[in-house]
Amino acid sequence: MLRGFSRHWRPLAQLQAARRVATNAGSADRVALIQGSSRGLGLEYVRQLLSRSGQRVVGTCRTPEHATELQQLAKTSGGRLTIVRLDVTDEQTIQAAAEEVAEQHEHLDLLINVTGILHIPDKISPETALSRVTPEALDMVFKTNAFGPILTAKAFASLLEKAEKRSGASSERPAVIANMSARVGSLADNRLGGWYSYRASKTALNQLTKCMSLEFARKHRKIASILLHPGTVDTGLSEPYQKNVQPEKLFNRERAVQQLLSIIDSTSMKDNGRYIAWDGQDIPW
């Protein structure tokens, strides 16, 4: 189970100071790939991981030339951040990204699949009624939120397997695949309905991730697959739907990612296959 998880959020500066003492030694030679890092939670994951001395990061996004904040981080990273093109709806780009990353790094310790869509202006909005469900939205939302992450995990699995040899991944500190899910993907927790495509795509992501976790365990791989719910976070994804969220329940990105990295940092093989909320609690399926 999770060890040392704190519910008490601390500002990033304090967290960084604590990490310099607690985990920096373990960051040397560690490689993380953040899939979907142009903005929102993905960009913040990159920023916080780079604050760890020695940590190397690959940030993927579909249009690197437009990812100006990510490019800025790369410029000041001392070569520890590389940016690779990957569109989760296009398997060729996933394969090409995996080949490019394998040329840069001999292993991966962490893959976080962050990409997710809820709405796209003038194209997709979450369905408030059955009559609004369309094949186009179902197709795009499932491709992005469910198929993309599992195909990305498939493409990078061999690099994650190499963590055992390169950075000593063990049952206590395995390589980790963290897929960004959402509480609304829970069947047990669904009391309001609505948001058909988004909810169902996250439910599908949960099942796909569960299958992967069982396979890795059966094959004795030192890779833990987990599903994370970040809480409601102030990003472009949630922005149009924040008006009924109580201020104390709307996290900023810094806090949200700090909480999620606390969970990821303490993940062992005992956590493999869990569906975990920002506070470390299991979410019912």
Ligand SMILES: NC(=O)c1ccc[n+]([C@@H]2O[C@H](COP(=O)([O-])OP(=O)(O)OC[C@H]3O[C@@H](n4cnc5c(N)ncnc54)[C@H](OP(=O)(O)O)[C@@H]3O)[C@@H](O)[C@H]2O)c1
């Ligand atoms: N924010 C919340 O309150 C909340 C709550 C629960 C769960 N989540 C989950 O957390 C994750 C991150 O959400 P967020 O709030 O950070 O969202 P966001 O700010 O809207 O960012 C979404 C990211 O996904 C990328 N993306 C979209 N389609 C893509 C594609 N086809 N290929 C590659 N990248 C693509 C976007 O890149 P572009 O810049 O290229 O568009 C962007 O970097 C999502 O999985 C979401 O479902 C968020």
